[in-house]
Amino acid sequence: MTTSLADAVAEFNRYSQARIKLDDAELGSLRITGVFATDRNEVFVSAVIGAFPLEAEARLDGSYLLKSR
Incomplete structure (x- = not known):
């Protein structure tokens, strides 16, 4: 089953x-x-x-910001 990245992120959050x-x-x-x-x-x-042309910025509070490369 596939889901949107937005829904997957919401589930993690x-x-x-x-x-x-x-x-x-x-x-x-x-x-x-x-x-x-x-x-x-x-x-x-x-x-x-690894799957998409994205990069992750790790924040001091432990969060991640996903953005396009």
Whole structure:
């Protein structure tokens, strides 16, 4: 089953105070498939930047900002 990146990020953000944010709302329409542990944001972010032309900016508060390369 595929889902939008926006929906996947929203699901991760339900379970973590360290948020994942999208720099551009258009990124949210990317489609993603996979099974991820919701307590492992860094694994999800790594998979996303490996699958799409994105980069992740790690923030001091533990959050990630996903943006186009």
